[in-house]
Amino acid sequence: MRSTFMGLETSKRGIYTQQSALYTTGHNISNANTLGYSRQRVNMQATSGFPGVGLNTPTMPGFLGTGVEAGSIQRIRDGFVDHQFRSESNKLGYWESQTKAIGQLEDVLAEPSAYGLQGALSQFWQSLEGLASNPENGGARAVVVERGKSVADSFNYIYNSLKEIQGNLKNEIDVGAKQINSVLKQIGDLNKQIGEVEPNGYMPNDLYDERDRLLDELAEYFPIKVTYDESGGNALKIAQGIATVQIQMDGEFVTVVKGKEFAEMKGFYEGTGDTPPFSNVKFGKLDKDGNLTVQYDKDMNVVPNSATDAEKEAATYSHSQLLDAGRFKSLINSYGTDDGKGLYPENLKKLDQMAQEFAKAFNAAHQGDPTGNPPVYATDLNGDPGEAFFVSKTGDPITAQNISINQTIADDPNKVAASDSEGKEVGNGKNAQKLGEIQFIPLDGLGNKSVQGYYSGDIIGTLGVKGQQAINMTKNSATLLGAVSNRRDSISSVSLDEEMTDMIRFQQAYNASARMITVMDETLDKIINGMGVVGR
Structure with a gap:
């Protein structure tokens, strides 16, 4: 009843x-x-x-x-849309970082403009044309010296500026690693809290949201895979469970969060100096000073100290195993790796090559070869043989960082070898004309290209193409991410x-x-x- x-x-x-x-x-x-x-x-x-x-x-x-x-x-919440969002976020993180790095490089080169290296070279060639017309004119000689200083200073400035930015990229990599480790720890802590709540039959929705937000943040740095395990007890069937997070490498997945346990990442560099090339990453536990004290394998098992070199090597992931996706790999690709690749190392190498070949060709013409057959003469206003016009500040081989004008010539512009005569011939400016024509001469060390052609093509042109690609990919990734984000908002956000x-x-x-x-x-x-x- x-x-x-x-x-x-x-x-x-x-x-x-x-x-x-x-x-x-x-x-x-x-x-x-x-x-x-x-x-x-x-x-x-x-x-x-x-x-x-x-x-x-x-x-x-x-x-x-x-x-x-x-x-x-x-x-x-829609798990499939979350997966799409993180995938597109990963791509955008990579290309945004690339665009920024290339943009900073372009800002230093400042081309095309009247103030960059190309402008300095153009003014230097023009001053030599003026000297060829008035070889006995002290003002024309002084202008050549000052324009030569400007070229050397431009090389120095660009090199030092690029090295400074490269150092900033290293700091970004290290800060990024700390941020990644912080996110991994927070995900592990949330897993612990969720594992304590779910078995009692409750749905910790706000904890789920915070964990998903952290997973979104992690996906900006690495391509990740997330799976869930039941927490047991009286957990509801619709409870999300405990997250296991893996970072996708080339051909395998590395577990970085399993339940409340998490791994920390440590990046290693090969070499010395302020900007040693990036080598590899390892996962494990770090001490308060950031040193790796315990190393994990891909399944988050401890690699014992007694492990063989091969076993330790298997738990070490070189930069080449990191997929070309995510902000972290983009920073590494810009900064430079131990195989000599990288946006900044490659451009610094090109700049060094250009400075070396430019100085070599110019010095050869400025000094002549009086012992050759036939002899080639290059003499200054006093009738003395020409000296090396460009030298190294440090005594090492000439690079973009150390190239400088010969101080003897800087102190006495009359020592500019404008004549091609054997003795003193004040009105002869033929060698100055030859020096000015170096801008058009193909050089073997520059791939049979002239100095101007190498700089505008191999350096500026190549960089422009990469920059445009990065901008386009950033726009495309942002558009796709925006579409997925709107779809996710239409499902999950509050109206x-x-x-x-x-x-x-x-x-x-x-x-x-x-x-x-x-x-x-x-x-x-x-x-x-x-x-x-x-x-x-």
């Missing part, structure tokens, strides 16, 4: 459930602008009907409904209009349940206080 107060209980459940829905709506509205928040909903379900199943169950036409209950509070509509729905349902209680109260009042009073 049903309870006299069954109707009150049914309506009470309705009030409680609609109240939970209103509270959840309020939570959604409060977090409408919270980064990474996913809207939540109450999954309402009908309670078991009356009567229950059993031998003593009374016979009646069908089950009588007993109301509603909140089965669970679930966040609205205030929708929440206001839900608020009205739940409020009206709450009011209806409350009104039902009033009706039941009046009914019971009539039964209790009004029945059995006839004839009194």
Whole structure:
């Protein structure tokens, strides 16, 4: 037999459930602008009907409904869209970093402009043309010396500026590694908290959101794979579970988070100096000074000290095993690796090659070869043989960093070898003309290209193509990421209009349940206080 107060209980459940829905709506509205928040909903379900199943169950036409209950509070999320978002975020992180690195390099080279190396070279060639017309003119000679200094200074400035940016890239790599380790630790901590909540039958939706936000951040640095394991106990079937995070390498996955345990990453460099090339990464545990004290293999098992060199090597991942995706690999590709590759090392090498071949060709013409057959003469205003015009500041082979004008010539512009005569011939400026024509001469050390052609083609032109590619890929990646982000927002983000509509729905349902209680109260009042009073 049903309870006299069954109707009150049914309506009470309705009030409680609609109240939970209103509270959840309020939570959604409060977090409408919270980064990474996913809207939540109450999954309402009908309670078991009356009567229950059993031998003593009374016979009646069908089950009588007993109301509603909140089965669970679930966040609205699409795992496939999350995977797409992280994949596109990974690509955008790579190309954004490439665009920035190339842009900084282009800013230093400052081409095309009147203030870069190309402008300095053009002015130097022009000064030699002027000297060829007036070889005895002291002002023309002084101009050649000053323009030569400007060329050397331009080489020095560009080299030192690029090395400074390269050093900043190294700092970015190291800071990025620390940020990655911080994210991995936070994911492990969240796994621990989630593992303590889920077995009790609760849904830690806000913890899920924070973990997903951290996974999004990690995906900017590396291509990742995320899987989930059940936490056990009385966990709900829709509970997300404990995340296992892996970084995708060339041909394998390296586990970096497993439950509450996490690995830390350490980058290693090969060589000495301020900008030693990047070599490899290892995963394990770091001490407070950032030194690797415990090394893990790809499954997060400890590599013992007694392990063979081959086993330790298998748990060491060279830069070439990192996929060309993500901000971290992009920084490495810009900074430079131990195989000599990298945006900045390659351009520094080209700049050194250009400075060396330019100085070699110019010095050869400025000094002549009086012992040759036939002899080639190059003499200054005093009739003395020409000296090396460009020299090294340090005494080492000439590079873009150390190239300088010969101090003897800088102190006495009359020592510029403008003549091609054997003795003193004031009006002869033919050698100055030859010096100016070096700009058009193909040089073997520059791939049979002239100095100007090598700089504008192999350095500036190649960099321009890479820069344009990086910009285009950044735009394409940003567009694709924006489309996926919009799709994810349409699923998971809070719509205030929708929440206001839900608020009205739940409020009206709450009011209806409350009104039902009033009706039941009046009914019971009539039964209790009004029945059995006839004839009194």
